[in-house]
Amino acid sequence: MKAAFYYDTNDFRVEEINLNQGSDDLIVEVKSVGICGTDVHKAVNKTVHPPIVLGHEVCGKVISRGSNVTKFQPGDRVALAHHASCRVCKLCLKGHDSLCDQYLRTNLDPGGFATHVRVPRENIQNTTLKIVDSITYEEGAFMEPLSCCLRGLKRLAMCPGDSALVIGSGPIGLIFVQLLRAFNSGTIFISDFVEYRLHQARENGASYAINLKKEDMKEYIMDKTDNQGVDVIINTVGISSAYQQGLEVISKGGHYLFFAETYDSGTINLDPNLIYSKELDFVGSYSSSPDYYQMGLDLIQHNQIDVKKLISHRFKLDEIAKAIQLAHEASESLKIMINP
Ligand SMILES: [Zn+2]
């Protein structure tokens, strides 16, 4: 058993690990694990203390189980998520699972960028789901990011037919585009600086893909919407100025989803009268909750969401530094998979 330990941005080391399986745990052989933007952020901006194993979009096969585990058995193909809420505290009952005290205390051991992980009891209960034989491990690895997006959409309370702007045409932005299409959204705008990604956005169902190197977003959107702006803004880019841009094109009665953590120290300027006079709703959505894992898998299984076409690259575990670098460049790549 091995894991890729992060030591520094370009220094990941594949080392032997010893997983101590307890009677309440599962051991899962990792078949596919996706690279998330937060993995890239942690590695590039050095916000975690090395050595540490990153990776949390995991799918694999159960190889052993502790004596108290009855829910799964060896051979089961499972999708995993890293943090497990308690499901009974006040925040969980209100749907804020990701803010639960238990949430960040739970994790897969040692982390997803590994050949094997130990899945503790809390995760077995709430964040581990069997996948059907008709989907691949790579597709199963999308359970976690897809469920985050589904939860974001649910919190937005948008209506079918609403127009939308997705800021950022990375893997998450494209999942949103596909979900908006499946949700019978109206016109879908998406913005980015990279033509490759905008092309992919059109392929995934965006009505208009705006290249911010060439177009003024406000002018473009106002022109296409008869100066009304868009009903729903979804920002997937962790930069304050991206949030600011969204404010310029939100319509009356609009909803704004804050979906990305910002990595600069910037702020946004917000005139209170904008919210008051336009009756705007702002919602944040961090991570996911168990309510959305099965929903995400069902959308994949029923071919309503095609996550396969979001995968642009595949790497082995010992190529993780290269894979993280490619994801960081955020140019001619989309979802990057590690297949250990
Ligand atoms: Zn993630």
Ligand SMILES: [Zn+2]
């Ligand atoms: Zn809780």
